[in-house]
Amino acid sequence: MSVPSSPTKRPRPSVAPATTGTPGDAAGTPHRAGFACFVGRPNAGKSTLTNALVGTKVAITSGRPQTTRHTVRGIVHRPDAQLVLVDTPGLHKPRTLLGERLNDLVRSTWAEVDVIGFCLPADQKLGPGDRFIVKELAEARRTPKVAIITKTDLVTREQLAEQLLAVHRLAGELGFEWAEIVPVSAVGDDQVGLLADLLTGLLPEGPPLYPDGELTDEPEQTMVAELIREAALEGVRDELPHSLAVVVEEMLPRPDRPADRPLLDVHANVYVERPSQKAIVIGHRGSRLREVGTTARKQIEALLGTPIFLDLHVRVAKDWQRDPKQLRKLGF
Numbered sequence: 015m016s017v018p019s020s021p022t023k024r025p026r027p028s029v030a031p032a033t034t035g036t037p038g039d040a041a042g043t044p045h046r047a048g049f050a051c052f053v054g055r056p057n058a059g060k061s062t063l064t065n066a067l068v069g070t071k072v073a074i075t076s077g078r079p080q081t082t083r084h085t086v087r088g089i090v091h092r093p094d095a096q097l098v099l100v101d102t103p104g105l106h107k108p109r110t111l112l113g114e115r116l117n118d119l120v121r122s123t124w125a126e127v128d129v130i131g132f133c134l135p136a137d138q139k140l141g142p143g144d145r146f147i148v149k150e151l152a153e154a155r156r157t158p159k160v161a162i163i164t165k166t167d168l169v170t171r172e173q174l175a176e177q178l179l180a181v182h183r184l185a186g187e188l189g190f191e192w193a194e195i196v197p198v199s200a201v202g203d204d205q206v207g208l209l210a211d212l213l214t215g216l217l218p219e220g221p222p223l224y225p226d227g228e229l230t231d232e233p234e235q236t237m238v239a240e241l242i243r244e245a246a247l248e249g250v251r252d253e254l255p256h257s258l259a260v261v262v263e264e265m266l267p268r269p270d271r272p273a274d275r276p277l278l279d280v281h282a283n284v285y286v287e288r289p290s291q292k293a294i295v296i297g298h299r300g301s302r303l304r305e306v307g308t309t310a311r312k313q314i315e316a317l318l319g320t321p322i323f324l325d326l327h328v329r330v331a332k333d334w335q336r337d338p339k340q341l342r343k344l345g346f
């Protein structure tokens with residue numbers, strides 16, 4: 015285990031620490047490729063870290079917990095390695111069918127990846143939620159596990175040292191050892207490069223899995239839906255996130271547009287569970303929905319690199335989280 019003594023930037027090793035081969039030039043270093051996923055309580059900073067590693071916005075972040083629904087992959091391309099990041103939803107106490115499905119999705123992801131990163135925010139006490147996740151993690155015996163202390167910009171060195179010790183002890187209590195413990199700040203861009211080195215060092219040797227330059231294999235429509243969902247969640251009540259799903263019904267280039275002024279028509283439905291929630295999303299005389307549309311449109315245009323016309327409808331799908339048929343329709 016390597017526990018950096020301070021959260022300051024360390025020079026990047028020219029060879030990932032886990033390689034035993036000859037140091038130095040790329041020719042002598044075997045290429046590594048594989049999958050990693052981040053787990054941790056809601057709001058631990060998993061999506062932000064994925065974005066920081068990949069260098070572009072692919073996963074969805076928000077100030078509200080549990081906004082990551084779909085498995086979003088970001089791909090880190092380097093001359094010596096390719097790291098495919100799989101971003102899973104937070105593991106939580108299942109109260110609904112959706113909750114159970116999400117937890118199943120998390121566990122099956124753990125069995126498939128080459129390394130798991132457990133994210134623990136530096137500014138939050140290690141709590142029952144973290145213990146629950148790490149206890150489950152301990153069961154994934156064959157997969158190397160890296161403890162990542164996130165948001166180090168929010169704490170003092172002393173607080174960080176305590177957190178490093180706490181996470182080290184927790185693994186000991188549960189009978190395993192972290193392959194690495196790394197403090198990072200995605201926001202402060204601190205030690206993100208080191209984390210990439212450590213993660214890629216734990217991947218198996220092999221050729222790249224994806225073509226160079228590809229950032230994500232998530233279908234465009236899902237990413238567009240996530241951007242709309244993120245915009246719709248901004249500034250709404252705490253209970254709403256779980257009740258909101260977005261489905262992009264259609265994305266079609268507008269016919270008869272001049273070649274130099276294309277327009278993409280995007281039709282999407284925002285599903286809520288109750289009429290009262292519909293009113294919240296729409297706002298007074300539709301003012302909130304207009305804001306959501308404007309915010310989402312800008313993000314989507316940035317993602318796709320083309321002007322779009324966004325047609326948003328809010329619909330009530332009664333108790334969709336408990337209804338298998340509705341869940342399937344909404345893509346779960």
Ligand SMILES: Nc1nc2c(ncn2[C@@H]2O[C@H](COP(=O)(O)OP(=O)(O)OP(=O)(O)O)[C@@H](O)[C@H]2O)c(=O)[nH]1
Nearest residue numbers: 057058059060061062076079080081082165200201
């Ligand atoms: N100060 C600081 N804030 C951060 C950092 N990383 C993430 N955050 C903030 O923490 C909040 C949660 O970050 P996310 O990346 O959405 O967390 P997540 O673990 O993906 O959350 P879920 O999708 O709910 O599981 C956001 O408001 C981020 O801006 C960091 O390094 N420093």
